[in-house]
Amino acid sequence: MSDIKITIIDREGEAHTVDAPTDMNMNLMEVIRSYELAPEGTIGICGGMAMCASCQCYILNLEHMLPEQSIEEEDMLDQAFFVEENSRLSCQIPITDDLDGLEVKLAPESM
Amino acid sequence: MIKTDIIIIGAGPTGLFAVFEAGLLKLKCHLIDALPQPGGQCSEIYPKKPIYDIPGFPEVLAGDLVKNLMEQIRPFEPGFTLGERAETIDKQSDGSFIVTTNKGTQHQAPVVVIAGGLGSFEPRKPPIANIADYEDNGVAYIIRDPEIYRGKRVVIAGGGDSALDWSIYLADIASEVALVHRRKDFRGALDSVEKVEELSKLGRINLITDAEVVGLQGEDKLDAVVIRHKDTARGEEVKEVDNFIPLFGLSPKLGPIADWGLEIEKNAIKVNNAYDYETSIPGVYAIGDVNTYPGKLKLILCGFHEAAIMCQSAYQKIFPDKKYVMKYTTVSGVSGFDGSKKEAKKEVVKSIN
Numbered sequence: 001m002s003d004i005k006i007t008i009i010d011r012e013g014e015a016h017t018v019d020a021p022t023d024m025n026m027n028l029m030e031v032i033r034s035y036e037l038a039p040e041g042t043i044g045i046c047g048g049m050a051m052c053a054s055c056q057c058y059i060l061n062l063e064h065m066l067p068e069q070s071i072e073e074e075d076m077l078d079q080a081f082f083v084e085e086n087s088r089l090s091c092q093i094p095i096t097d098d099l100d101g102l103e104v105k106l107a108p109e110s111m
Numbered sequence: 112m113i114k115t116d117i118i119i120i121g122a123g124p125t126g127l128f129a130v131f132e133a134g135l136l137k138l139k140c141h142l143i144d145a146l147p148q149p150g151g152q153c154s155e156i157y158p159k160k161p162i163y164d165i166p167g168f169p170e171v172l173a174g175d176l177v178k179n180l181m182e183q184i185r186p187f188e189p190g191f192t193l194g195e196r197a198e199t200i201d202k203q204s205d206g207s208f209i210v211t212t213n214k215g216t217q218h219q220a221p222v223v224v225i226a227g228g229l230g231s232f233e234p235r236k237p238p239i240a241n242i243a244d245y246e247d248n249g250v251a252y253i254i255r256d257p258e259i260y261r262g263k264r265v266v267i268a269g270g271g272d273s274a275l276d277w278s279i280y281l282a283d284i285a286s287e288v289a290l291v292h293r294r295k296d297f298r299g300a301l302d303s304v305e306k307v308e309e310l311s312k313l314g315r316i317n318l319i320t321d322a323e324v325v326g327l328q329g330e331d332k333l334d335a336v337v338i339r340h341k342d343t344a345r346g347e348e349v350k351e352v353d354n355f356i357p358l359f360g361l362s363p364k365l366g367p368i369a370d371w372g373l374e375i376e377k378n379a380i381k382v383n384n385a386y387d388y389e390t391s392i393p394g395v396y397a398i399g400d401v402n403t404y405p406g407k408l409k410l411i412l413c414g415f416h417e418a419a420i421m422c423q424s425a426y427q428k429i430f431p432d433k434k435y436v437m438k439y440t441t442v443s444g445v446s447g448f449d450g451s452k453k454e455a456k457k458e459v460v461k462s463i464n
Contacts, residue, residue, distance in 0.1 A: 041378030045229055045363060051156050052362060075298040078270055079359055081238050083293075110235055110362070 004100035008057075010037045011106050020095045028090035028104065029055035042109050048091035053080035055090040056107035065098045081110045113190060115141040117425060118210050118220040120197045120368070123151025125399030125414030126226035127180040132422040134187030135438070138429065139448065141190035141218055143197045143210065145231035150177035152228055155361065166412060176411075186447020192216050196231045198367045200395070208394065222394055222425045225373075225380060226414070227401040229363035237268065237357045241327055249333025250355050260285045260354060266336050268324050269358035270294065275303040277358065282315045289317040289350065291324050291338060327355065371395075379403035387424030388417050394428060396421045 003019040006028070010016065020031045029044045032055070046052035050072040059066065063086060069077075073092045077083050087107065093099075117133050119126045122144035130140045148154050150173075158174030165171055171179075195212035200223060202208055210218045234252035236242060242250060254260075254277055265285040267278050270292040276299075278290045290307065297304045311318040319338060326337030328349065336355050339347045365378055373390045374381040380397040382388045384404035390397050398421050399414035407413075426435055444454025 039378060041229060041365065046152075046156055049157055049160060054362070075296075078294055078296070078298065081235075081359075108238075110238065 002097070004095065004097060004102075006031065006095075006099065006101075007103040008032055008035075008037050009060075009103075009105040011108060020099075022095050022097055024095075026095050028057070028093040028095065030091075031095060032057075032090060032106070038106060038109075043106075044091060046091075050076050050089050050092055053077065053089060054109070056080055056082070056087055057090045057104040058084055058107060059086045059088055060103040060105060062099060062102050065102075066093055080107075082107045112209075113141055113192070113216070113218045115139050115190060115218065115220045116429060117141075117222045117224055117422075118143065118208070118218045119224045119226055120144075120210070121151060121226035121228055121399070121401070122146075122149040122191065122193070123226060123228050123399065123414075124153055124176060124180060124411050125228075125418055126151070126224070127177070127184055128415045129224060129226060129398065129418035129422065130184040130187050130189045131180075132419045133425070134184065134448070135440070135445070136422055136426045136435070138422070138426060139189075140187070141192065141220070143192045143195060143212060143216075143218065145194070145196040145233075147194040149181060149191065149193070150174070152363075153177050155232060162411065164410065164412060186445060186449055186451045186453070188448045192218065196366060200371050202394075206394065221429050222396070224421060224425070225368060225390070225395065225397040225401055226399045226418075227365075227368060227397075229400060230365040230368070231363065232361035233364045233366070234357075235359040235362050237324070237359060239325065239327055245327055245329065245333045245355070248331070249329065249353065250327070250357075252357060254356065257281060257284055262286050263353040264351065265289070265354045265356060266291060266324065266350065266352045267356045267358060268292070269360075270297045270299070271358065271360060272299040272303060273360075274358040275299040275307050277356065278316050279303065279306050279310065282310050285354075287317065288315070289319055289352075291319045291322050293321070293323055293341075295320045324355065324357070365401075368401075373397070376403055379407075388421045389424065396425065 002022045006020045007017045018035050033044055043055050045054040053076050073089050116138040117140045119140050119142045122142040133140050153173035154177050160173050161170050195214045197210050198213045199211045207221045208223045260281055261284050263285050264287040266289045267274050268291045278288055281288050310316040321341040322338050324336050325339045328335040335349050335351045380390055380402050382397050382402045388396050388398050398417035400409045446452050
């Protein structure tokens with residue numbers, strides 16, 4: 001067992017601090033889905049290939065600890081709505097020990 | 112009226128494979144899909160991505176999987192209604208169903224199978240507060256007839272292939288084409304990007320990068336768009352236009368199926384997984400990513416399995432009095448409706464004298 005704590009603010013503004021495993025090859029989008037913090041069908045639509053932006057979130061701290069954006073992620077965010085300087089696709093963020101205490105906020109669902 | 116044995120809504124891998132399983136039982140299928148080509152997500156979102164969990168294929172590109180499925184079902188001559196979205200379902204007095212599309216095409220069959228994946232692909236609409244007021248009145252998300260833009264001042268937004276390709280195409284038709292994109296980089300085929308660059312230098316496309324359309328103006332119809340530049344010194348500009356075409360790709364929506372009176376849970380259709388994946392409406396099945404039940408996995412291979420089980424039940428529903436035994440293709444081969452017959456080669460028996 002190796003878990004870290006992550007705080008996720010859902011689309012209604014409610015904060016949830018959850019345990020995220022570092023040894024299950026999971027990414028942040030999958031953690032959000034496993035705790036059902038966004039309705040099915042509104043997050044992770046492409047399955048985590050950086051091809052839909054439905055898992056966009058705003059990084060509130062530890063930004064320097066995250067992996068750099070791939071070209072695919074950058075391109076997808078470029079097509080997305082509600083994009084801010086701290087926007088990332090949560091499917092492109094693997095859960096690692098470095099991210100203990102990470103805080104993120106889900107971006108609004110685009111219509 | 113298109114008449115068939117099974118209407119399949121959704122031409123993704125699950126819907127396509129259902130044609131094969133139905134064909135083995137001599138049932139004919141007709142597929143309806145909102146996209147202009149078969150394959151669903153595999154063709155639309157990730158045709159070039161490899162899939163590693165199709166049994167028997169250590170690695171297959173999503174696009175190739177669709178190509179193979181189309182080849183596999185060809186003998187069963189499925190019908191296709193593509194580029195149309197299934198809108199309504201009406202039960203008839205004889206127990207059959209009529210499914211009508213958004214373009215009015217009608218299909219009739221005793222069994223309807225929803226293999227709709229995550230839903231039908233709809234254009235993504237930019238979050239501009241009053242955009243709905245101008246839909247079909249200056250704002251369009253899909254270009255159906257380019258001729259309506261002849262002589263018009265058009266603003267296109269987006270940075271992908273469709274934004275690039277339509278900017279190039281409309282440069283010859285519209286009186287003015289402006290392409291607004293959030294960055295200087297475009298994600299699209301290299302020759303399209305180069306062509307846009309060339310047309311921009313010739314003054315045929317007004318390329319506005321590092322900018323975004325954030326507002327729309329006009330009394331009864333669209334008169335102007337508000338463009339916000341990233342460069343705060345330039346701020347916002349109001350640009351007079353006749354048409355605004357935001358092209359930000361497609362995203363799937365469950366759509367009208369959600370109003371068919373089916374039991375819905377977590378954006379998916381609840382089915383009976385103890386038996387045959389039938390929905391709460393007898394004669395209507397749901398298979399693949401669109402359904403849900405305890406333990407559901409959204410995998411292509413699960414969709415294939417569900418298709419095979421569903422077809423057995425559909426057969427019994429269509430022919431309640433007929434006895435049927437499941438046959439192996441290795442034993443019986445595959446007899447197409449086109450007269451083709453595939454079967455194992457017979458061993459040559461020859462005695463040695």
